Every structure is written in structure tokens, then in C-alpha cells.
Amino acid sequence: MSADIRAMSEQLAADPSSLIFLPLAEQLLGRGDLAHASRVARKGAERHAHRADVHDLVARIALAQGDESTAERAWRQSLSIAPEFGAAHRGLGFLCYRQGRWSEAEAHLGTARSATPGDPALEAAWEALHVARAEAEAAPAAPAVAHTPGQIFDEALGDSGQVALLLDRDGLVVAGQYLTAEGEDLGALIGAHLSGVGDEATRAMRHFGLGAWTRIALETEAATVVMAPTDDGVTLVAAPREVPLGLVRRTLEQCATVARQWLGGAA
Amino acid sequence: MSAFASALAAVTRHRGVMACLVVAEEDGIVIDGSAQVGVDTAAFAALTASLYRKASRASGSAGFGQTSFCELEAERGRVLAAGRNGIVLVAVAESRANLGLLRVELLKAAGGL
Numbered sequence: 001m002s003a004d005i006r007a008m009s010e011q012l013a014a015d016p017s018s019l020i021f022l023p024l025a026e027q028l029l030g031r032g033d034l035a036h037a038s039r040v041a042r043k044g045a046e047r048h049a050h051r052a053d054v055h056d057l058v059a060r061i062a063l064a065q066g067d068e069s070t071a072e073r074a075w076r077q078s079l080s081i082a083p084e085f086g087a088a089h090r091g092l093g094f095l096c097y098r099q100g101r102w103s104e105a106e107a108h109l110g111t112a113r114s115a116t117p118g119d120p121a122l123e124a125a126w127e128a129l130h131v132a133r134a135e136a137e138a139a140p141a142a143p144a145v146a147h148t149p150g151q152i153f154d155e156a157l158g159d160s161g162q163v164a165l166l167l168d169r170d171g172l173v174v175a176g177q178y179l180t181a182e183g184e185d186l187g188a189l190i191g192a193h194l195s196g197v198g199d200e201a202t203r204a205m206r207h208f209g210l211g212a213w214t215r216i217a218l219e220t221e222a223a224t225v226v227m228a229p230t231d232d233g234v235t236l237v238a239a240p241r242e243v244p245l246g247l248v249r250r251t252l253e254q255c256a257t258v259a260r261q262w263l264g265g266a267a
Numbered sequence: 268m269s270a271f272a273s274a275l276a277a278v279t280r281h282r283g284v285m286a287c288l289v290v291a292e293e294d295g296i297v298i299d300g301s302a303q304v305g306v307d308t309a310a311f312a313a314l315t316a317s318l319y320r321k322a323s324r325a326s327g328s329a330g331f332g333q334t335s336f337c338e339l340e341a342e343r344g345r346v347l348a349a350g351r352n353g354i355v356l357v358a359v360a361e362s363r364a365n366l367g368l369l370r371v372e373l374l375k376a377a378g379g380l
Contacts, residue, residue, distance in 0.1 A: 194326070197318070200318045220334045
């Protein structure tokens with residue numbers, strides 16, 4: 001541990017409300033000590049939840065850890081505090097670009113460029129975005145056939161025996177399907193019953209003081225079911241019990257990303 | 268020492284656990300438990316039992332059978348519940364808590380309910 005980090009850690013221990021956690025977490029991030037950086041930043045975010053820069057720091061660390069959904073939530077939190085906060089627009093711009101969410105990427109990168117004109121990384125991303133977008137728009141229409149609402153999750157699900165549904169706020173299926181061995185689609189039935197769990201979670205979270213819910217996992221006799229809020233609905237993945245829970249959670253993240261992209265494209 | 272003392276101790280000894288409660292599934296009444304100062308145990312018990320009950324009924328109706336474990340992850344923490352015989356063991360933990368370890372411990376403890 002460097003003398004700087006030790007000194008800042010001691011200062012933070014002596015005064016937990018100090019803003020010294022910001023440079024401390026930055027240094028830890030720079031050294032690649034991501035778990036430690038994340039702990040310091042999250043604790044700081046709890047104490048200084050009103051600061052946009054703190055959520056930006058949490059987001060950058062989460063992104064370094066490969067956790068894109070947490071990064072996106074943290075940057076959105078930043079923007080809810082300071083709508084013009086350039087760092088958050090920059091982060092979201094890069095993230096949306098990586099995920100192929102072209103319109104959102106363009107909006108965020110555009111705002112970030114206005115905030116910091118001449119930033120070479122932003123300029124490069126801006127240029128790359130327009131090239132990638134033009135290529136995507138010029139691509140043959142054939143792939144779109146594979147992305148009919150029932151099939152948007154097929155690629156993310158692979159052959160793992162998992163199924164995924166995108167449900168709206170009323171529990172109606174927006175995309176995905178739940179086919180039985182006989183070819184019957186039970187999506188509407190499953191969605192109608194399980195979407196209420198998300199409503200119950202939202203109600204509970206209002207009293208828990210733990211922030212908004214980000215994921216629910218249920219382990220039942222026949223299946224593992226996980227769900228995550230997506231726009232104003234829910235993405236749900238169900239898997240046979242023999243599929244490891246970690247894999248099901250990972251699939252959920254991928255499917256939620258696919259759902260957001262698809263909704264963005266459909267909008 | 269209550270009948271649930273060993274189950275509660277097995278869960279609360281883990282890092283990041285803020286509360287562990289034994290709750291009646293049907294009405295959310297706290298049967299036993301321990302919590303850090305400031306945790307509203309009655310609210311956690313009632314709302315988690317309600318969520319667990321809703322999840323159990325929903326998964327049953329959807330054809331998935333009985334629910335044995337439920338995890339609710341939030342921005343600043345997580346709530347975990349494992350149930351058996353009408354009793355639910357609820358743990359409230361910080362985000363830094365080891366989920367895999369807590370899950371195993373809760374399922375093991377719930378097996379003895």
C-alpha cells in the first residue's frame with residue numbers, strides 16, 4: 001500500500017464524513033484495486049448521496065469491474081442530481097455506444113462534447129459512433145427477421161434451457177416466449193403471475209431505505225426465476241434448477257440489455 | 268436460549284449482515300431475531316414475509332412449485348429469505364455481504380425450521 005493511500009485511509013477512518021474518499025477511491029481505481037475502490041466509493045456514496053461526482057466515481061469503478069448495469073444506474077443517479085453533469089453524459093455515451101444503443105449514445109456524447117469541447121476521446125467516440133451507426137443502418141435487413149418480439153432473447157439464451165420474457169408494467173408480454181415441449185407458449189400465464197412480485201418488491205423498497213430494487217431471484221422446486229426492472233416493465237429469465245444461479249443472473253443481465261436495446265430501437 | 272438461536276447465530280456472524288429474523292410467513296410477525304441498532308425489524312419482517320408469500324403463490328400459480336429461497340437486491344443492500352413449514356428466515360445485508368455464503372447458510376438454517 002502506498003504512503004498516499006495509507007494516509008488517506010487513516011484520514012477517512014478518523015473522519016468518515018470526509019470527502020477524502022474521492023481521491024482515495026480514484027487512486028485505488030488507478031492501481032486496479034477495484035474491490036477496495038468499490039467499497040470506499042459505495043460507502044462514500046451512502047454518506048454523500050447528493051453529490052453527482054460521487055455517483056460518477058461509483059459508475060466508473062463498476063464499469064471497470066465489468067458491471068455495466070450498476071454503472072448505468074450510478075450515472076443516471078448523477079444526472080438526476082445534476083442533469084448537465086458532463087462526466088455522467090460522457091460515461092453513458094461510451095456505455096450506450098458499446099451496447100449499440102446509437103440514439104442514446106449520440107444524445108449523451110453530444111451533451112458531453114458541449115461540456116468539454118475538444119476532448120480527443122469524445123471526438124474519437126463521436127466519429128466512431130457515426131461510422132458504426134451508418135454501417136448498422138446500411139446492413140441488410142435480414143437480421144431484423146431474427147429479432148421479432150418472440151425471438152429477441154434467442155442469442156443471449158443460447159442452448160442453456162433458459163427462457164426469457166420482457167413484461168410491461170401490467171404483466172403483459174412485450175417480447176420473448178416461454179415454449180413448452182409441446183410448443184405451447186406459456187409466456188402470458190407466467191408473466192401475469194410473476195410480474196406482481198416486482199410490484200410487491202417496489203412497495204417493500206419504499207420502506208426499506210435500501211434504494212430501488214435491481215434484481216429479484218426466486219428458487220422454486222422446478223426452476224430458478226430472476227427478474228430485473230427494465231424501463232417501466234420487467235425482464236424475467238427462468239431456468240431449470242440444474243442451471244447454476246450465477247449463470248442465470250448473467251443471462252438476466254444480457255437479456256435486460258437486449259430488451260433495452262430492442263425497446264430503444266422499437267421506440 | 269430460543270429454538271432459533273443457533274440458526275440466527277449462523278447467519279448473523281457473517282460480514283455485512285444487519286439483521287436476521289425468524290418470521291411467520293402468513294402474517295409477518297417476528298418470532299425471534301437480532302438486528303443492528305436502527306434497523307426497523309417489524310417493517311422488514313412484515314414486508315419481506317409479504318414478498319415471500321407473494322413470490323410463493325406466484326411461482327406456484329405459474330407452475331414452478333414451492334419457493335424455497337428469495338433474494339431481493341437493491342442499490343444499497345439486499346434482503347434474503349428462506350422458508351419452510353410456514354416460517355421464513357429473513358436476512359438483511361449490505362451490498363458487500365457474500366451472497367453465495369449467505370444463501371447457503373440461510374438454506375441450511377431454514378432446513379432446520
